[in-house]
Amino acid sequence: MNALFRTCPDTGLAFHKPAEALIKANAIAAVVFLAVGGLLGLFVALTRWPAVQILDASRFYQVLTGHGIVTLIVWILFFEIALLYFCSAVLLRCRLATPRLGWLAFALMVIGAAMAAVAILQGGSSVMMTSYVPMPAASHFYLGLILFAVGALIAVFIFFGTLVIARGERTYEGSIPLVTFGALTAAIIAVFTIACGAIILIPTWLWSIGYISHIDPLMYRLVWWGLGHSSQQINVAAHVAVWYAIAALVFGARPMSEKVSRGAFLLYILFISIASAHHLLVDPGVGTEWKIFNTSYAMYLAVLASLVHGLTVPGSIELAQRKKGLNRGLFEWLRKAPWGNPVFSGMFLSLVGFGFIGGISGVVMGVEQINFLIHNTIYVPGHFHGTVALGTTLAFMALSFWLVPVLFRRELIWPKLAKWQPWLFGVGTALQAFFMMGAGTLGVSRRHWDMAFTGSAFEWAYPAMAYTLMGLNGMSAVMAVTGGALFVTIMVGTIVFGKRRGAPAQYSSARPSLLARAPIELHGGSTGHAGLGIGGLATPGTFALAMFLLLVFVVYYVINYAYLASLWKLA
Numbered sequence: 001m002n003a004l005f006r007t008c009p010d011t012g013l014a015f016h017k018p019a020e021a022l023i024k025a026n027a028i029a030a031v032v033f034l035a036v037g038g039l040l041g042l043f044v045a046l047t048r049w050p051a052v053q054i055l056d057a058s059r060f061y062q063v064l065t066g067h068g069i070v071t072l073i074v075w076i077l078f079f080e081i082a083l084l085y086f087c088s089a090v091l092l093r094c095r096l097a098t099p100r101l102g103w104l105a106f107a108l109m110v111i112g113a114a115m116a117a118v119a120i121l122q123g124g125s126s127v128m129m130t131s132y133v134p135m136p137a138a139s140h141f142y143l144g145l146i147l148f149a150v151g152a153l154i155a156v157f158i159f160f161g162t163l164v165i166a167r168g169e170r171t172y173e174g175s176i177p178l179v180t181f182g183a184l185t186a187a188i189i190a191v192f193t194i195a196c197g198a199i200i201l202i203p204t205w206l207w208s209i210g211y212i213s214h215i216d217p218l219m220y221r222l223v224w225w226g227l228g229h230s231s232q233q234i235n236v237a238a239h240v241a242v243w244y245a246i247a248a249l250v251f252g253a254r255p256m257s258e259k260v261s262r263g264a265f266l267l268y269i270l271f272i273s274i275a276s277a278h279h280l281l282v283d284p285g286v287g288t289e290w291k292i293f294n295t296s297y298a299m300y301l302a303v304l305a306s307l308v309h310g311l312t313v314p315g316s317i318e319l320a321q322r323k324k325g326l327n328r329g330l331f332e333w334l335r336k337a338p339w340g341n342p343v344f345s346g347m348f349l350s351l352v353g354f355g356f357i358g359g360i361s362g363v364v365m366g367v368e369q370i371n372f373l374i375h376n377t378i379y380v381p382g383h384f385h386g387t388v389a390l391g392t393t394l395a396f397m398a399l400s401f402w403l404v405p406v407l408f409r410r411e412l413i414w415p416k417l418a419k420w421q422p423w424l425f426g427v428g429t430a431l432q433a434f435f436m437m438g439a440g441t442l443g444v445s446r447r448h449w450d451m452a453f454t455g456s457a458f459e460w461a462y463p464a465m466a467y468t469l470m471g472l473n474g475m476s477a478v479m480a481v482t483g484g485a486l487f488v489t490i491m492v493g494t495i496v497f498g499k500r501r502g503a504p505a506q507y508s509s510a511r512p513s514l515l516a517r518a519p520i521e522l523h524g525g526s527t528g529h530a531g532l533g534i535g536g537l538a539t540p541g542t543f544a545l546a547m548f549l550l551l552v553f554v555v556y557y558v559i560n561y562a563y564l565a566s567l568w569k570l571a
């Protein structure tokens with residue numbers, strides 16, 4: 001049987017027919033679930049808005065569980081599977097390994113997500129995303145998650161298989177492209193992540209049907225966070241790969257140093273699972289040395305990797321722009337970037353938001369002492385909306401504005417509104433993160449539906465400011481959800497109603513042309529050292545931005561320690 005390919009007339013990419021169909025299916029599932037998850041998020045935020053409080057307690061926990069699982073697991077993973085197939089079969093111009101198993105994986109993921117959704121809807125599984133034991137959920141809640149994970153694992157192995165095929169059939173020269181390397185990083189971490197998930201969720205499922213009598217809650221948390229934290233690193237590796245892809249697509253930018261970028265991805269693989277310890281900083285049972293070693297030494301090597309990407313992605317854009325003559329001052333290259341193109345604006349807001357909000361707050365809250373200030377407060381959702389909503393989700397949205405028209409061969413509908421989408425979602429989410437972090441610093445608890453604790457035996461009130469902040473959070477959520485809804489509408493509208501791009505695609509069994517090795521180019525003129533910072537700074541604007549990040553980080557870090565000291569009323 002000969003594999004069928006089409007060559008995209010707009011991009012030159014080669015699409016293996018079954019790979020194309022699988023990418024489409026996974027992408028559509030992703031968008032549909034994002035719509036559901038975003039709507040649930042709106043209800044969560046409106047409930048936490050004290051003046052609105054739209055849901056009652058039991059509905060709130062149910063909706064919150066649905067929101068967390070549908071967004072962070074289902075939307076993100078469907079999109080990532082589409083991304084893995086794209087980065088292997090399409091970028092390497094080769095056939096996808098075992099497309100039939102790809103459909104099996106897809107079916108398992110759909111069935112698993114549906115099972116978990118039904119369990120949540122039935123009301124007996126409002127255990128939140130983290131599903132800590134001994135809080136029980138229905139057995140089909142756990143089984144659904146397990147089936148979903150098995151599906152995802154199969155897809156990850158199809159990705160590995162496709163890399164092997166590409167190498168065996170020599171569809172590319174040299175080493176795999178950096179974007180594919182980033183996807184490979186995500187896939188390797190995914191294997192570890194899903195293994196942790198199996199180790200903890202399978203016994204929990206057996207516990208839910210009565211085969212196991214007891215699961216130790218501390219052990220549960222330890223292993224669960226091997227899943228919960230590492231999966232966030234899959235997201236980071238994937239969205240960093242998307243940043244590199246978009247820098248190349250929009251600007252023709254080339255990585256400043258492939259070696260450094262690849263080395264940074266390697267750091268993720270080596271050090272990230274260790275950072276899971278930052279979720280156990282207040283847990284008894286694990287020692288202080290263990291906590292401090294893992295979160296304050298080893299974890300910084302993973303943070304270093306993100307800092308490297310945060311430097312080299314805008315740096316490569318700056319270089320590409322300067323080469324085009326946008327060379328005046330520190331920031332002409334950035335001012336004259338295509339801010340009206342949602343592919344670029346979404347990616348850049350994702351990068352800045354991830355660094356300044358998600359990154360700084362993450363490092364600060366990962367310090368054992370400071371963690372006591374904000375543990376289990378609404379600061380935590382503030383932080384991770386900076387990472388997974390603003391960082392990952394917005395990066396995926398930005399890529400979709402380019403990918404969906406290419407994949408479905410249709411023009412984007414509503415291009416004018418599309419320009420606004422990243423701003424609505426990005427700024428709305430950033431504000432949400434700020435307000436939740438602010439309220440959390442004032443102590444507002446996480447996951448408690450009523451911050452006024454109405455009717456409780458002991459009276460307790462937060463500072464008035466905390467109520468205001470939670471109201472502002474609700475308003476920002478409306479803005480973010482508007483942006484999210486706009487994204488979903490434009491994507492679905494484009495797939496269904498978008499104007500067709502040219503004649504229907506023709507597939508042929510001819511082998512696509514070889515992916516040529518990119519010509520090696522030295523940045524910054526003749527010396528060849530400029531790109532390394534020797535002989536003049538090639539990217540002064542990016543360097544200035546990096547110094548600004550450092551400054552914000554130091555100031556914020558010190559403020560938190562000062563605040564911690566002020567709570568210590570012994571002196």
Ligand code: HEM
Binds near residue numbers: 044045048393
């Ligand atoms: C505009 C869209 C969104 C809104 C309005 C929103 C709002 C919220 C709010 C207010 C909470 C905190 C609830 C609480 O603890 O009281 C929350 C929790 C959460 N959100 Fe979002 N969010 C949005 C998008 C996302 C996205 C895109 C993701 C993931 C990719 C995400 C993942 C989560 C998770 C995992 C939780 C925690 C659930 C739990 O505690 O079990 N959210 N969201």
Ligand SMILES: [Cu+2]
Binds near residue numbers: 228
């Ligand atoms: Cu973590």
